[in-house]
Amino acid sequence: MIGMAKNVLEVKNLxxxxxxxxxxxxxxxxxxxxxxxxxxxxLAGESGCGKSSLGFTLMGMPTPPGKIVDGSIKIxxxxxxxxxxxxxxxxxxxxxxxxxxxxxxxxLNPVYTVGYQMIEPLIYHKGMEKDEALERAQKYLELxxxxxxxxxxxxxxxxGGMKQRVIIATxxxxxxxxxxxxxxxxxxxxxxxxxxxxLMKKLKxxxxxxxxxxxxxxxxxxxxxxxxxxxxxxxxxxxxxxxxIYYEPAHPYTQKLLAAIPRLHEDVEKLxxxxxxxxxxxxxxxxCRFHPRCPYVMGVCREQEPELKEVDxxxxxxCWLL
Amino acid sequence: xxxxxxxxxxxxKYFPVKRGFIDTLRGAPQKVVHAVDGISFEIYxxxxxxLVGESGCGKSTTGKLIxxxxxxxxGRIYLEGTDVTDIRTxxxxxxxxxxxxxxxxxxxxxMNPRFRIFDILEEPLLIHGIGETKAEREELIFKALEMVxxxxxxxxxxxxxxxxxxxxxxxxxxxxxxILNPTFIVADEPVSMLDVSIRAExxxxxxxxxxxxxxxxxxxxxxMSTARYFADWMAVMxxxxxxxxxxxxRVIDNPLHxxxxxxxxxxxxxxxERRNIIKELPIKxxxxxxxxxxxxCRFHPRCIYAQKGLCDAQQPKLIEYEHNHWAECxxxxxx
Numbered sequence: 001m002i003g004m005a006k007n008v009l010e011v012k013n014l015x016x017x018x019x020x021x022x023x024x025x026x027x028x029x030x031x032x033x034x035x036x037x038x039x040x041x042x043l044a045g046e047s048g049c050g051k052s053s054l055g056f057t058l059m060g061m062p063t064p065p066g067k068i069v070d071g072s073i074k075i076x077x078x079x080x081x082x083x084x085x086x087x088x089x090x091x092x093x094x095x096x097x098x099x100x101x102x103x104x105x106x107x108l109n110p111v112y113t114v115g116y117q118m119i120e121p122l123i124y125h126k127g128m129e130k131d132e133a134l135e136r137a138q139k140y141l142e143l144x145x146x147x148x149x150x151x152x153x154x155x156x157x158x159x160g161g162m163k164q165r166v167i168i169a170t171x172x173x174x175x176x177x178x179x180x181x182x183x184x185x186x187x188x189x190x191x192x193x194x195x196x197x198x199l200m201k202k203l204k205x206x207x208x209x210x211x212x213x214x215x216x217x218x219x220x221x222x223x224x225x226x227x228x229x230x231x232x233x234x235x236x237x238x239x240x241x242x243x244x245i246y247y248e249p250a251h252p253y254t255q256k257l258l259a260a261i262p263r264l265h266e267d268v269e270k271l272x273x274x275x276x277x278x279x280x281x282x283x284x285x286x287x288c289r290f291h292p293r294c295p296y297v298m299g300v301c302r303e304q305e306p307e308l309k310e311v312d313x314x315x316x317x318x319c320w321l322l
Numbered sequence: 323x324x325x326x327x328x329x330x331x332x333x334x335k336y337f338p339v340k341r342g343f344i345d346t347l348r349g350a351p352q353k354v355v356h357a358v359d360g361i362s363f364e365i366y367x368x369x370x371x372x373l374v375g376e377s378g379c380g381k382s383t384t385g386k387l388i389x390x391x392x393x394x395x396x397g398r399i400y401l402e403g404t405d406v407t408d409i410r411t412x413x414x415x416x417x418x419x420x421x422x423x424x425x426x427x428x429x430x431x432x433m434n435p436r437f438r439i440f441d442i443l444e445e446p447l448l449i450h451g452i453g454e455t456k457a458e459r460e461e462l463i464f465k466a467l468e469m470v471x472x473x474x475x476x477x478x479x480x481x482x483x484x485x486x487x488x489x490x491x492x493x494x495x496x497x498x499x500x501i502l503n504p505t506f507i508v509a510d511e512p513v514s515m516l517d518v519s520i521r522a523e524x525x526x527x528x529x530x531x532x533x534x535x536x537x538x539x540x541x542x543x544x545x546m547s548t549a550r551y552f553a554d555w556m557a558v559m560x561x562x563x564x565x566x567x568x569x570x571x572r573v574i575d576n577p578l579h580x581x582x583x584x585x586x587x588x589x590x591x592x593x594x595e596r597r598n599i600i601k602e603l604p605i606k607x608x609x610x611x612x613x614x615x616x617x618x619c620r621f622h623p624r625c626i627y628a629q630k631g632l633c634d635a636q637q638p639k640l641i642e643y644e645h646n647h648w649a650e651c652x653x654x655x656x657x
Contacts, residue, residue: 046517046518046519047488161608189376189377190544190588191584191585191603192608193588193590194589194603201598201600219591222592222593223590223591225594243594258592261592262525262547262550262551262552263547263550264574264586264591267571270526271522273519273523274519275523
């Protein structure tokens with residue numbers, strides 16, 4: 001069924017660089033992937049690998065001094081790279097693609113009621129009446145398991161889990177084709193985190209939500225992603241079906257990442273870790289960017305950059321060993 | 323009989339809640355937060371004792387009480403058999419801290435950004451009067467850095483904390499705790515801010531140092547999986563009380579308390595085939611405020627098995643249900 005579904009998001013050769021005083025940081029460097037309707041794509045990698053930068057770029061709002069240098073982002077077939085800011089704001093952002101932010105604690109404005117900040121875009125962009133907009137906000141609050149009366153409350157009156165639900169409801173309010181969730185559970189306690197993931201599973205099922213789920217935590221991604229993309233130093237090094245990547249990771253980086261996770265019900269003799277640090281993206285290593293940390297490094301790895309190769313059906317990795 | 327390195331008896335810490343001016347005039351009763359509400363445990367040599375729970379359960383307060391950053395409201399703390407609860411004088415506290423050190427959660431804010439790595443590590447030596455000459459101290463500092471695998475140390479001693487990565491900074495924090503050669507370390511969420519692969523590296527390092535230097539740890543965490551990996555014993559805290567305690571594997575594989583079960587059910591696991599199943603979480607509601615503790619079993623409002631007239635009326639006791647495996651619940655084996 002999913003195989004038949006159409007692409008809601010197509011990203012091709014996307015490059016987003018930060019132009020800083022110290023040089024050009026290649027945070028998103030030639031990335032291509034697709035997202036199908038009703039699918040959750042997990043985006044994983046260490047801090048600084050460019051995963052959040054990619055999220056913001058897809059929203060058409062790379063953080064300054066970042067700029068999209070090249071490539072294409074098509075949402076429902078419509079190209080958004082190069083669109084002027086006012087068109088992006090009026091027609092794309094929140095309506096076609098929306099974002100659930102990291103840090104439920106800080107994403108809400110403390111001086112406005114929950115309802116006010118939820119309906120602001122509905123009033124300004126959609127020209128809705130206040131009552132109609134509030135009704136809509138309440139409907140979505142109910143959908144995420146909250147009491148609709150919360151529209152009259154202020155953020156400080158809510159718990160962390162409730163705030164995160166408000167943020168999810170806000171992201172869904174305009175019925176976007178694609179939702180980007182950037183570390184949506186990171187600041188939450190284990191039980192609240194599990195409840196939020198359950199909620200997202202439910203929304204995926206009921207609304208057929210297409211989502212990109214960004215986190216460094218591969219255990220959380222396994223709970224929700226149909227497909228998985230592993231990023232390293234601004235590039236996707238492995239992408240494909242979730243089960244294939246978890247059980248038969250092809251890229252040494254993915255293998256190491258998975259071996260670094262302690263398991264709850266298994267005894268692990270020794271956790272593996274990747275020596276060294278992720279590279280500086282101003283002058284990334286030559287050839288394969290992972291080569292300075294890779295245990296299997298060969299001559300070719302230092303000189304030539306590997307392309308994504310098909311390992312199996314819907315499973316690609318960029319490594320010279322394959 | 324083997325003497326425990328650290329023993330805590332009926333430890334309590336209440337924080338007064340600030341009253342408003344009007345409330346004070348009206349003589350409203352002083353409310354308190356029951357951060358730690360009567361906990362007891364023992365930690366033996368070279369053991370890692372994990373204190374697990376959600377935010378606000380009192381696990382960090384317990385850690386701070388043990389290193390004497392806070393004074394307990396009630397209860398006693400013993401280090402190697404000596405009662406250290408009432409030590410007050412500067413000399414006594416200094417001597418105590420030489421044996422008991424702490425590693426903090428956030429390697430970004432636990433170091434003075436204007437200090438070089440050398441100064442950060444020299445400070446404890448100066449405070450405790452270890453190493454008479456600068457050369458002697460330098461040798462100790464280099465040794466400590468080598469121990470935590472920051473090599474070559476001469477490349478790092480001149481740097482400022484912001485010039486190191488998160489993992490390196492946390493290793494410096496560990497070196498700072500170890501440089502005094504302590505017997506006991508309180509590690510408060512030492513890996514929760516780190517990336518997966520760095521987390522593994524730091525856990526491996528702490529494990530290795532445990533063997534090499536014979537350190538005993540109190541490992542404070544919210545993460546059951548790292549507790550299983552790193553710790554030998556585990557206590558689960560809820561609203562200031564220990565609700566379950568025992569060897570890590572027993573507690574995880576055979577939890578007795580409904581709260582422990584809920585916590586375990588919530589842990590995400592890297593098994594993608596279960597991604598479309600909504601997880602069952604055997605718990606309801608949210609953590610109540612630690613000011614107004616529920617009567618009876620403090621977990622009863624969230625417990626799906628709670629029985630009227632029992633759980634909401636009588637406070638359960640921490641009972642040893644199996645050898646070395648304790649739980650504080652009326653319904654162990656009955657739900």
